[in-house]
Amino acid sequence: MGRRQIIGLILGPSLFSILYFFPAITGLDDAPRAVLAVTAWVATWWITEAMPIPATSLMPIFLLPLTGGAEEETATMAYTDPIVFMYFGGFTIALAIEKWNLHKRIAMTIISMVGTNSKRIILGVALATALLSMWISNAATALMMLPIALALIADIKEKDFFDDASFHKFAKGLLLTVAYAASIGGLATLIGSVPNAVFAGVSAQILDVRITFADWFLFGFPITVILLTVLYFYMTGWKFKVKQTGNISDDFAKNQIRELGPMSFEEKAVLTIFALTGTLWISSGFLPENIRLSDTTISMVGATAMFLLPSKNAKGGLMKWDDMKNLPWGLLLLFGGGLSLAAAFEESNLTDWFGELLQGLQVLPFILILIVLAAIVLFMTEIMSNTAVSNMLIPISIGLALGIGVEPYGIMAIVALASSCAFMLPISTPPNAAVFSSDYLTIDDMVKAGFWMNIISILVIVMFVYFWQPLVLSP
Template sequence: MSTKDEALAPARDRGGWSRIAALVAGPAMLAIALVAPAPSGLSPDGWLVIGVLAWMIVWWCGDAVPAAVTALLPFLAFPMLGVVTPEAAAKAQASPIIFLLLGGSVMALAAVKTGLHLRLARLAVVVGGGGPRRLLLAVMAAAAFAGMWVATSMATLFMVEIGVAIALATAAANADRDADARTFSRALIIGVAYAAMLGGFSTFSGNIFNAVAAGMISQQTGQRIGVIDWFSYGFPVAVLGVPTAWALIVAVGFRFSVRLPAREDLLRTLDAPKGWSFPQVAVAAIMVCVLGAWLTMPSLKSVLPGVSDAGVAVLGAGLMFLLPSGRGRRLLSWDDAARIPWGVLLIAGGALAIGAALTKTGVDVWLTGPLRQIHDVPTWIALLALVAGAALLTELVNNIAMATITVPAAVALAAAVGADPAPMAIAAVIASLGGFVVPGTPGLAIAVGTPPVRVPDLARAGLWMLLLMPALIAFVAMGRL
């Protein structure tokens, strides 16, 4: 079975009883909120919102049902409980952020369909073909770039396929160094997974929970967090994080001594075409124009007051279905739309809905009350503690749940130390959406599912990443406080 087939195959049910326990425990959380009195200082509606939130966290963490199904709970439960009207419960699903994610997903789909990722593969081999460590860095840089524009799981999937092809060709050229070749394979696959994750920190299209968190930050602080606002934090983290991960992998995690095949042999193995096709040029041009519009959004608004990040993304997506591919077809057909991650959009809507309910009922203020009592703590210490705590907990708790909890905690801590809440919240969210040791994210799960990588291999460089990344993220955010 190919790497892609393995990654997409249904997971074996090795936790049947734990899933059953989570399935029962989730509704029990809401049942407790229905029969028990609300704690002091919390409204009855707020207590019910906590019950629904606890239900969602239990189901998300216990993998009781598909995550997209869990995300529908706010639209069902809140109106029935009288917390909000059905119209208000559904409002989050029509948020501009959802359309921004939809547009980004369509453009990413077109990039993969036309083989733009193979352009990255060819460039990585041409730039990094001088040695195995240099090639590893080049492939990681390509994976990070792909992770900026394509969902992290998808970027990891096709970049791991490229890494496996390079590893097999290298193993064939090092028949006398089997152990080193396998070590190089592990380094390549894990490096790709880390790099794609780091690249995804930069954009809304790379990691959809960046957009969800931006919406939650806007709800709680009144500050608009657009595509470029987030990029200004996430991109420096990626730029610093990728070489850090590479250095740890080659110096601490995986030491190897292998000979690379000839560059032309590697390119032939990857089946990476030399010339650009018309569809690739067209898709790349549209993506560049969309990026240019995002970068110049303030100027565009002075000419077209109604323009938005989401509107530009939807326009770019629409052009993919409109423009010809040069082969008698369009760049994308509606049949291709079946591959759009619709479930991810539902998850984003559910997370936005629960975030809005937390703010409306005052739960966020009540939950973070102890943090608001912190005084006389230097801002940098508070920020580092927040980011380190988020990075550690995300190794144990579902990323979706962590992002939902992290934003109100960061806003409360910022208020206590007198800092701007947006940089602290963005830094904490970026930390909470990582994970370098436990294969709880889709990207790391794909890496661990690809021979010869095993779960213990992640700890060899991942533990160091877990220690260093909070400091790096806090360093980037401190420049904005």
């Protein structure tokens, strides 16, 4: 174990003991004090990874009932929340896309369509990465796109389209585009990024309001479009502007598509299920109320269809149960742990305590509170897991909203969005870590490029939450 884990291992139960056994510190009744103490322990171990995050996520199941923070049924039912099964279905569909190599065909088709100069290659990679990241985890998307980006870099280096300085700028810009577009694309959908799902789950648990896939898409997709546009011009027109000495051939993408061969029956079947599922997710919010088609139902129908439809080139269906060993089961447990704590917040009325604690902030302008909160969350995420940050802060943000007398969705959305937009360090997000593994980037490159993307992201997120969220994402 490293120093960070050892410190966390000791600090977690220490904070629990102080908060739980010394009531005078908080002045809380027994149940909310127990929930606060359990949250402090679990959050500390999430942040420091003193124990594997999925294993830590199981602790609310026994700590909440043992301490009197919540009933056992409350603590355990959160692990079967509909949002967990919506993600389960989404992950299954994503595995099918990866299994039959559909992601590579989609990416190469976009790159081949966009164009043949350095700017258009970066645009094509950004679009392909963001599109995949809307439906597949940003970590998986970055790992899928990294070999494609490295192959493009090698191909361009071999054909000598740039001088040395411009080539290195292009390589750095392309790799950082993969990392940043993977994070930005995930903002658009509920299944694209973990904090989005935490937002929806906490809304259902504490506020008793279901946020549908269509609700979030209408809110998040324009943010993705704006940030992608900014990313493209930032990379190609300012930070990594290059001099090109010749026209780059689009043969690379076309050759890759040619190597994939004609589209197989399995690819067509997976694409059909994927397209139908996505269409239903986006349009279900506009269907008549008597049609009970929830996002979870749609997700599970799509996932089940992958096992039901037969494969022509392999025995069994498009997906076999053996394929599910690659499903991120630990992430589902993480959702459950966060939702279990959120349910305990509601049952014990701990949220009201946070509201009273934070009432002094109501003297500040609301937009200033949003800016400060977005900056705090984003820079916390530079050194902490965004899943830990969102699980810890989204329930607390409801208390902040109560304290300053505003509806909670804007504050919650700030936390969810800002915790997905850390661009400065390799440890900040899995996509950052993935591209940093190449030989073309240094920490200095990432810090300098990421700092300004952080600032831009804070401003864009705050503006959208302040002006757009009340129109499209309110009860």
